[in-house]
Amino acid sequence: MSSDPWGRVDETGTVYVRTADGERVVGSWQAGSPDEALAYFKRKYDGLVVEIGLLERRVRTTDLSAKDANTAIEHLRSTVTEAHAVGDLDALVKRLDGLVGEVDSRREQRKVAKAKANDEAKTAKEQLVAEAEELSVSEQWRAAGERLRALVDTWKGLPRLDRKSDDELWHRFSHARSVFSKRRKAHFASLDAQREDARRIKEKLAQEAESLSGSTEWGPTAARYRELMSDWKAAGRAQREAEDELWNRFRGAQDVFFAARAEVFAERDSEQRENLTRKEELAIEAEKLLPVTDLKAARAAFRSLNERWEAIGHVPRDARPRIEARMHAVERAIQDAEESEWRRTNPEARARAEGLTGQLQAAVDKLRGQVDTARAAGNSAKADKLERELEGRQALLDQALKGLHEFGG
Known part of the structure; x- marks a missing residue:
């Protein structure tokens, strides 16, 4: 017979x-000495100690869920209770009881942390909604549009709330963006309508200018041309192609008339040479506006220069194309800057670019999730195939994002 504090082997080899509840049989040993029997069943006990230690480490160092942890604890508890091992089994049960307490404590901590994170996310989303609603009435079309897109990205990075709260806040957020988008679209549609109105007005002005080009009533006709020029400026800009074509007709008709008048009033050559000197000074001043860095300031400065230019009167005929070409070059550069600004803020082109980018982003996110699922399932071949497809979609997304960036997005 052999014995130690936690077990014994009787004369028949029963172990x-x-x-705490007394003795219970854990096995029978007939193959060797009683000490070897105790040693064997103690090793079984040591194995249980290792298993419990591993579970304790998992609970304390990983994100093992409370449900899975409790399932593992109960499994080990059953194993310990029925274990065919020799050792302080009661101590192992106490360790498992203590681990249950740790799991419960960690569950409460996670619950508190989750509630805190939810409150923070709700506050953050409420702030995003408030800012979006404020931006929805802005007329800073480009800046407000860029900020709203940034708010969308921030929203996507925040965790979801409970469904009711999240849906209500998203509805307000989405509505604010929709209001802004409709207002912006209406604004640019109005600009298009204004440009079409300007085209129709300038078409009539060009026709009248052409009808007057052969007049020999120098004073009244010159006065009428000045009125037509005022009407031209007041009409606003037409679409670029139409603006250039109509301007050439309008200005060409005036040139014909004033060239004829210049021939008749040759005695005014001296005055015209003085006009040329003054216009050359204005051309130099206008050319200093280039390159255009401040569109608003350049446009205002050029308008002032142009008014002074028109007030000066005619220059000698042979000098007119050269001096006017210099001034027109400055005007064209400012118009090009205006057209560039229009293209950057064109809502329909931006909307198409944003739509394509959104579709590609969704496809990339979906493929990335499928790759992770395949990897987790151990299906490497499928995961590799999906990754190759993901690389292709990501390349398309990068290209789309680059195009969107050209809009200032």
């Missing part, structure tokens, strides 16, 4: 373990 017992001692617990």
Whole structure:
């Protein structure tokens, strides 16, 4: 017979373990000495100690869920209770009881952390909604549009709330963006309508200018041309192609008339040479506006220069194309800057670019999730195939984002 504090082997080879509830049989040993029997069943106990230690480490160092942890604890508890091992089994049960307390404590901590994170996310989303609603009435079309897109990205990075709260806040957020988008679209549609109105007005002005080009009533006709020029400026800009074509007709008709008048009033050559000197000074001043860095300031400065230019009067005929070409070059550069600004803020082109980018982003996110799922399932071949497809979609997305960036987005 052999014995130690936690178990014994009787004369028949039956092995017992001692617990708080008394002894119970854990096995029978006939192949060797009683000491070897106790050693064997103690090794079984050591194995349980290792298993419990591993579970304790998992609970304390990983994100093992409370449900899975409790399932593992109960499994080990059953194993310990029925274990064919010799050792302090009661101590192992106490360790498992203590681990249950740790799991419960960690569950409460996670619950508190989750509630805190939810409150923070709700506050953050409420702030995003408030800012979006404020931006929805802005007329800073480009800046407000860029900020709203940034708010969308920020929203996507925040965790979801409970469904009711999240849906209500998203509805307000989405509505604010929709209001802004409709207002912006209406604004640019109005600009298009204004340009079409300007085209129709300038078409009539060009026709009248052409009808007057052969007049020999120098004073009244010159006065009428000045009125036509005022009407031309007041009409606003037409679409670029139409603006250039109509301007050439309008200005060409005036040139014909004033060239004829210049021939008749040759005695005014001296005055015209003085006009040329003054216009050359204005051309130099206008050319200093280039390159255009401040569109608003350049446009205002050029308008002032142009008014002074028109007030000066005619220059000698042979000098007119050269001096006017210099001034027109400055005007064209400012018009090009205006057209560039229009293209950057064109809502329909931006909307198409944003739509394509959104579709590609969704496809990339979906493929990335499928790759992770395949990897987790151990299906490497499928995961590799999906990754190759993901690389292609990502390349398209990068290209689309680059195009969107050209809009200032």
